Amino acid sequence: MADAVLFEFLHTEMVTELWAPDPDAGSGGKKKSLSVLEGLGFRVGQALGERLPRETLAFREELDALKFLCKDLWAAMFQKHMDGLRTNHQGTYVLQDNSFPLLVTMGSGSQYLEEAPKVSGMVQDMPICPTLLGLSWGSGLASPLPTVFLAFTCGLLCGALHTLGFQSLVTASVAALPACRFQVVIQKS
Amino acid sequence: MAIFSVYVVNKAGGLIYQWDSYSPRAEAEKTFSYPLDLLLKLHDERVLVAFGQRDGIRGGLGSGAEPALRKRAGGSVLAINGMDVNGKYTADGKEVLEYLGNSANYPVSIRFGRPRLTSNEKLMLASMFHSLFAIGSQLSPEQGSSGIEMLETDTFKLHCFQTLTGIKFVVLADPRQAGIDSLLRKIYEIYSDFALKNPFYSLEMPIRCELFDQNLKLALEVAEKAGTFGPGS
Amino acid sequence: MTVHNLYLFDRNGVCLHYSEWHRKKQAGIPKEEEYKLMYGMLFSIRSFVSKMSPLDMKDGFLSFQTSRYKLHYYETPTGIKVVMNTDLGVGPIRDVLHHIYSALYVELVVKNPLCPLGQTVQSELFRSRLDSYVRSLPFFSARAG
Amino acid sequence: MSRQANRGTESKKMSSELFTLTYGALVTQLCKDYENDEDVNKQLDRMGYNIGVRLIEDFLARSNVGRCHDFRETADVIAKVAFKMYLGITPSITNWSPAGDEFSLILENNPLVDFVELPDSHSSLIYSNLLCGVLRGALEMVQMAVEAKFVQDTLKGDGVTEIRMRFIRRIEDNLPAGEE
Numbered sequence: 114m115a116d117a118v119l120f121e122f123l124h125t126e127m128v129t130e131l132w133a134p135d136p137d138a139g140s141g142g143k144k145k146s147l148s149v150l151e152g153l154g155f156r157v158g159q160a161l162g163e164r165l166p167r168e169t170l171a172f173r174e175e176l177d178a179l180k181f182l183c184k185d186l187w188a189a190m191f192q193k194h195m196d197g198l199r200t201n202h203q204g205t206y207v208l209q210d211n212s213f214p215l216l217v218t219m220g221s222g223s224q225y226l227e228e229a230p231k232v233s234g235m236v237q238d239m240p241i242c243p244t245l246l247g248l249s250w251g252s253g254l255a256s257p258l259p260t261v262f263l264a265f266t267c268g269l270l271c272g273a274l275h276t277l278g279f280q281s282l283v284t285a286s287v288a289a290l291p292a293c294r295f296q297v298v299i300q301k302s
Numbered sequence: 303m304a305i306f307s308v309y310v311v312n313k314a315g316g317l318i319y320q321w322d323s324y325s326p327r328a329e330a331e332k333t334f335s336y337p338l339d340l341l342l343k344l345h346d347e348r349v350l351v352a353f354g355q356r357d358g359i360r361g362g363l364g365s366g367a368e369p370a371l372r373k374r375a376g377g378s379v380l381a382i383n384g385m386d387v388n389g390k391y392t393a394d395g396k397e398v399l400e401y402l403g404n405s406a407n408y409p410v411s412i413r414f415g416r417p418r419l420t421s422n423e424k425l426m427l428a429s430m431f432h433s434l435f436a437i438g439s440q441l442s443p444e445q446g447s448s449g450i451e452m453l454e455t456d457t458f459k460l461h462c463f464q465t466l467t468g469i470k471f472v473v474l475a476d477p478r479q480a481g482i483d484s485l486l487r488k489i490y491e492i493y494s495d496f497a498l499k500n501p502f503y504s505l506e507m508p509i510r511c512e513l514f515d516q517n518l519k520l521a522l523e524v525a526e527k528a529g530t531f532g533p534g535s
Numbered sequence: 536m537t538v539h540n541l542y543l544f545d546r547n548g549v550c551l552h553y554s555e556w557h558r559k560k561q562a563g564i565p566k567e568e569e570y571k572l573m574y575g576m577l578f579s580i581r582s583f584v585s586k587m588s589p590l591d592m593k594d595g596f597l598s599f600q601t602s603r604y605k606l607h608y609y610e611t612p613t614g615i616k617v618v619m620n621t622d623l624g625v626g627p628i629r630d631v632l633h634h635i636y637s638a639l640y641v642e643l644v645v646k647n648p649l650c651p652l653g654q655t656v657q658s659e660l661f662r663s664r665l666d667s668y669v670r671s672l673p674f675f676s677a678r679a680g
Numbered sequence: 681m682s683r684q685a686n687r688g689t690e691s692k693k694m695s696s697e698l699f700t701l702t703y704g705a706l707v708t709q710l711c712k713d714y715e716n717d718e719d720v721n722k723q724l725d726r727m728g729y730n731i732g733v734r735l736i737e738d739f740l741a742r743s744n745v746g747r748c749h750d751f752r753e754t755a756d757v758i759a760k761v762a763f764k765m766y767l768g769i770t771p772s773i774t775n776w777s778p779a780g781d782e783f784s785l786i787l788e789n790n791p792l793v794d795f796v797e798l799p800d801s802h803s804s805l806i807y808s809n810l811l812c813g814v815l816r817g818a819l820e821m822v823q824m825a826v827e828a829k830f831v832q833d834t835l836k837g838d839g840v841t842e843i844r845m846r847f848i849r850r851i852e853d854n855l856p857a858g859e860e
Contacts, residue, residue: 115768122738123699125648156708419586419587433579439601440563444622445603612740613821636741
């Protein structure tokens, strides 16, 4: 049974390794790297989802699936539940974690949030699960550094939902460490 | 003996007197057959067991002794066949490593332990402590601090008393040994009586006065008996 | 009873962190020099102690005291050194120093992806948690005594 | 009731698989990014090293293990404490060299390779090479320069997985430059 710390360290190393700010590549290079992280998360989320017994997969309601993410999946990954789940009942959900374990060591408040590599331009190669990271970069908004540490998890949520039968768009943002927010928009096919 | 050593250091950091109790420093002796299954190496003019091989010992003593050898013995060759080695040479002038590499010399009995300090090393250590003492005062977060008066480790406690004239009396003892403060005062008295008052003794020079020696040893015995919390209690 | 100051060094002598609570006397040299001097002193003490010791040591150097203060020392096998200066009334605080290492340094610096190792710690979170922790210690009094 | 119990075991399963699944995804990604297996192996080793130099502090903080006095003690700590703490397995220690500077860790089952099958096109890939980097990085921080490499791998058809550890030398403490 692998200790949770191993995942944290591996995740950090992956972010460092796969997200290397490349001044020459321009905006395209960075976005590609983030989508790599999302893609990895997606595959892991899918696989995690597939481990579940059949009956758990028979979520008929979107809300059940989201609740599953917030409780079971989150507990399995981060040993805690999501702190808040809100929805507009029209397919958009906001998942709030007030103390996200992958951000918790970074600080509380605004330190580290100033480091914001700015990117502009549209996302060229859409990963299976485009994220707000892609869109906000596209609109030229600055994204604080800790957000990079959410890319994998966004992909993971997207992948898990995919196995549960839902197409989604998952985005993430950090307002003040260590709290973050994931926005899930279920795509109607 | 719970009091391990006494050092007297002059104003300039020079060692002017030194006494060690005779205590085997965590030694163990074992007989070996050829080939030696320990890896020995030369370091600082001593023959040491290289890190990582201390307990690569097979055969010979039973498991009861092996942990003792592993836990307590230091890594240095102290004696071969009962005769103390002299740095990297045996008592009769042969090179230890060469000697132990020759199968004709086996079986051989080797005593391992923590390396004993040479006189040069003691001089250096005295001088080192002299500086450390001063730095301890310089880095003090409080006004008016002295230098290091007591230093504690898990195997010994060092006590230091500096006179107004800058002479330091340093005693190393078992951490549980009490009464060292008064011992230090007593040693100062003895120094005062048998060194300072001796017309043949020059200040700051090594102390070679028999009466000083004798009285010091007496004082040490008294202190040991009076203040010890021995291993038995 | 009080805590004067605290130094945190890594195995290369880099001063990772320094905090002060009650310090009446400065060393009279620039901070960088002071860190070097402190580290150099500790390095020498370790070497001194390992030569002087009659037995193999396990924990090694623990503390020293002068007429006015006591320096407590804790070192990990990775060479991280936690050094705390208190006044004389304070007994062995190895567990406190270990806590600073494990619950503060390891949790908030080593595990912080944004903290590079081998440099002064920039993390505000680390600094403030350390400060709160030290202030909460039973032998820390807000009024230097 | 049984649904709760199911939930519990599912959680546990997912939690333990998070690392191995993530690792697998990483290896796959690296295979895409790099031309040949050798480069992937090097990357994995390097990443493992970077993880190891930090993981050792977490290990020391939680296990309270002190300094090891020799390589045998080190081996014991690696197998019985570290592997147990992080991967939940206890490899056995065998094949000590006569000089005591080399030994093997035998893993009956390697948690990283559950569900993994090595395709023929990647026959030189050392899938779990991250572990070697981790061991190397961690031990370097406690002043031991070592070499770790896989000599047997269940992924390649061997009966067990074997990591050979070799002690190269002790890394001495250096006084920082500028000190006398």
